[in-house]
Amino acid sequence: MKFGDVGVAVAIIAIIIIIIIPVPLIMLDALLSVNIALALLILLISMYTKDALQFSIFPSLLLITTLFRLALNISTTRYILSDGYAGQVIEAFGNFVVRGNIFVGLVIFLIIVLINFMVITKGAERVAEVAARFTLDAMPGKQMAIDADLNSGLITEVEAKQRRKDVQSYSDFYGAMDGATKFVKGDAIAGIIITIINITAGIGTGVIMRGLPAGEAAGLYVLLTVGDGLVSQIPTLLISTATGLIVTRAASESNLGGDLLGQLFGNNPTIMFIVGGFLLMLGLATPLPVLPYVMLAGMFFFIGFTMKNATQKSMEEEQEIADIEEVEEIKKPENVMNLLKVEDIELEFGYGVIPLADVSQGGDLLDRIVMIRRQLALELGVVVPMVRLRDNIQLNPNEYIIKIKGVEVSRAELLFDHLMAMNPGMADDSLKGIDTREPAFGLPAKWILEQDREKAEILGYTVVDPPSVISTHLTEVIKSNSSKLLSRQDVKALVDNIREDNPALIDELIPNQLSIGEVQKVLSNLLDEGISIRDMETILETLADYSVTTRDIDMLTEYARQSLSRYITKKFADQGELKVITLDSQLEQMIMGSVNKTDTGSYISLDPNTIQRILEDTFSKVEKLASVGLQPIVLTAPLVRIYFKKLTEQSLKDLVVLSYNEVEPNVEVQSVGTVAI
Template sequence: MFKFGDIIVAIAVIAIVLLIIVPIPTFLMDILLTINISLSLIILIIAMYIKEPLQFSIFPSLLLITTLFRLSLNISSTRLILGNANAGSVIEAFGNFVIGSNTIVGILIYLIIMVIQFMVITKGAERVAEVSARFTLDAMPGKQMAIDADLNSGLISEAEAKERRKKIQREADFYGAMDGASKFVKGDAIAGIIITIINITAGFIIGILQKGMDLSEAAKVYTNLTVGDGLVSQIPALLISTATGIIVTRAASESNLGNDMTRQLFSQPRALYIASGVLFLLAFTGLPALPNIMLSLLLAFMGYNLDRTIKETEKEEEAIYQDNEAEEMRKPENVMSLLQVDPIELEFGYGILPLVDVNQGGDLLDRLVMIRRQCALDLGIVVPIIRLRDNIQLKPNEYVIKIKGTDVASGEIVFDNYLAMNPGTAEGDLEGIKTVEPAFGLPAVWINESQREKAEMMGYTVVDPPSIIATHLTEVIKAHAAELLGRQEVQKLIDNLKETYPALVDEVLPKILSLGEIHKVLTNLLKENVSIRDMVTIMETLADYGVLTKDPDILTEYVRQALSRSITKRFINGKKAKVITLGQELEQTIMDSVQQTDYGSYISIDPNITQVIARNLMKEIQKFMSMGEQPLILTSPSVRMYFRRIAEGVSPGIVVLSYNEIDPSVEVQSIGMVNI
């Protein structure tokens, strides 16, 4: 049956439409009406037993189909009532059962059912569906941010975050569909009222004029059939309307509606005791004593049993918890969790907690999400989850950044203050707490809110504490990007590339280079702040030159030359570049000092010469910086990586480029030269 479910449903929908047109015999009408009642009952029971609305996600479509089915049966039954004065045993039985010997009472009962259906359940379900859809859509951005915060803090994985986002989208789609589908229920109730009026009015006319009945006979026949037909259609409609109300008011739970109601309604013994006492007092106020006293005793007995059960359950749970805790402590594998080292940690004192707590208006978690996105765009790496921890051993407003469990940077903020920094163009001094900006080591001043506008008008750059921490963390991540990129992360980058460039990946890995060799090339690039986002160019270069050499340093130079445009854009502003070059004698000395081994190449140069190079280089750098320029060293391709090792000891982070790494459109101007 399930195998051909799509075909069966398609045929059923077509058959429902045909019911509107094709006349059907009374015995088939009895079968279809019974199916309609059974289907409505099944839908109501399912609505009561689901734990959350998305478990019954087809309900909006099912609501349309059942409404169409019910209306088709209404049309067919109306044809039988008006044409034959006989609509089958089911309709006749319902009419006789409700009306009995008193037609007026039967009609009034039917009208009450119609009013309940239309005015109470239908309108209520419609309103709840509308409000639920509106609030679900309004809550989507907040839920998305909460998922990003949980992902960023390490509480969930990427797969779990993706699943949660998908669920949020499905919820929005479901409640939006329910908002529209609830209109079907309302329209069905209105149609039922109109059909009832038509059946009675037209029945009287047809019975008297066409079938020769007298007034009393026509009233009895057509009233019984109309009421019976109305009940047969309105009872399933009432069941489905109730199911609609249950679904749209159902909150996510770990259990079904019945269990939740019994557990939550009878979860407080004190409430049962109070209700018991009130009923006992009401027995002596003139109300019937017997039912009040019986209910009072019953509620008191239930409260006593519930109170005793709760106390016994608490004792059992406490004993189980203590046993489980002791058992967990004895397990040797629990020590393994202590060996886990987080790639990045941000520890902070209790004074910084408000910046992290979303409920207190803190947005630091959102900023961490932006840091990870920024690093992905800027460096081409996926930054691992940044762990946030409060540390009572730190000062209240102090924070520490750790890379693989080791402190690499720290800072301290002044809460409810702003940090003002002079970019070099500000005029005048500010009153405040003098300090040093933690990310770049610039002199700065802590100022209060009242001075902020004044500082900005004077030309100072003013930032708030969350921005200070976020900027500092971003710079630390960039400085240690090579350490954060492990082999597992490289494998993820390659797997991502393989989805769109499978031939390229298959050519390089593992035929030409191993994962470890590719990892070394990528870390070499990151150490010099070169983005690895263009993995296609990197892998194509490795495919071309990996067959010639396996030396990661030499392969890195080839890759750098292939990335010349992005390197030029990254380190050179505009179309002119002011650089420091190397003298010919120095370059020749470096080349003569290169030693080749089976494990790669290295430079072996006289320490005295190295000191002379370092001293002359420092002079040129200082001259460069006195001009307000960022130092940039330009060398020939063959000596770049060796001279960079010397320059790194003089000025960490200095940019050393080769001629082949600069775009031909850039005009190079040498304003200094390093010689020996």
């Protein structure tokens, strides 16, 4: 096929030339034969195609074959009207059908034309139109189903990409078929018109120009017209049939012949016995001829007995194979290995929560999880692993638990047919309902009926439905555990993404200065404190700058935080103002003086009493700031920040600790308290 593309281009140009320039009769006979062979080839390919996309070139092929037939029609018409002879192929077809009776031959020819035009072509056109419309309408649903399967872990990213490509290809194919069937319809109409022209103009030419008697002229030109029409209509009929087969063919593991025999004679032997009995009754109890009906009845009885024996034998073989496979499966060591795999994120729920995750019951939990993954990708800059959904009969019906790396980290219980009304702190407490706690943030809440929703919102409550409770809870759990979910493989994927636009940065940093594991630790430290790593390029630029002087992970993390000062300022400063708690200068010096650095990292060596006093004073200042509705933020020197954070993270995990270098100069900083000892 080295020059195949050039050959196809030349062939199409040659078709155009045939329309204009007369071709020798011997070549015309060959081209008419090629037309018939090509139509037969297309029909057989459509029968043996298992899926429509395997013959995706079919719409374009329809246009080419239609143009080819019309070019041949023009050439044959030129010979019929000018010479009264159009070659051996047309003469042979005309004599075969007419057989000495012009009227009968013409009627048979017209029946063939009408069958092709009114039945096959028109039906194929309608099926293609409906298939194109339904395929296009079904695209959004199929895309959502692919996202749901991808999110639940049923398919991989590669499989999802291929399935999306197939959905788009099906849409393009059936859309093209909808238009291509118009070529087939137009070709059938053109065949009828050309036939009328050939007969009318031929008789006129024979009588007026050639001086033939009317009867002789009619016989000659009807013979040639019928032959010409058959030579063009038979390929048209074959290709129209192929078009109908393609657009009505559903995806299958077999070809049309295999499906036809398998589905007609491979399912239920009882049907064969019923058909055979009915045919036997028609043959023996009615005036219909006995022999054909008795023979047909015997054939169906034979097929039924054969199917019954084959089905029984197949069931026995399948059972034997299943028993052997079960024994072999148990012996495989891979089965034990599969049990060792720990899912990154799992959401297990009781049977009462299943409707929220079941699309067929109207549940949209899968769609919400897809949105959670997109939201966290934008917010934190990480690709959240697949969330594995499982039902667990050991849980209460309305209970669910969230696991990270196979370990339960949170659980909650829902109350169906109710809404959760959360009190943000300023709502009227007179609302009636079942007291509970919002699982994500621990806010006081009530389960209320749907009819009380408007009242609750008027009183200042935030009202959400059970699916929103689960999705919010899951989002917060993933956020708080994002550093644990970030693996080396995830970091490699993020780094490779940067490599596409900035290969020089990656080549300099990894692995010459830092390994993937060291970069992962820095990113995990950032995520631990809620800092987004979406601006990966800035983070890696900073690591490339400072890793030549230090490979201390804590220090590299501090440098990365300082390079993200604009993001951190935007995240915590409210309209250019920042109210913070500061550290006493003596306390900062004490912390710095107690830092011990080892090969495994740095730690603070303060006595327990001093640490307790620092924590108590910090807690009192934090409580005071929270009581007036402000987020507690501690602002300290850059060299102290990481150690003060480590000192307080056990008691005050959510305390935000910033350094002066992480706050933009245009922010107005106001100290509302100082931690001292």
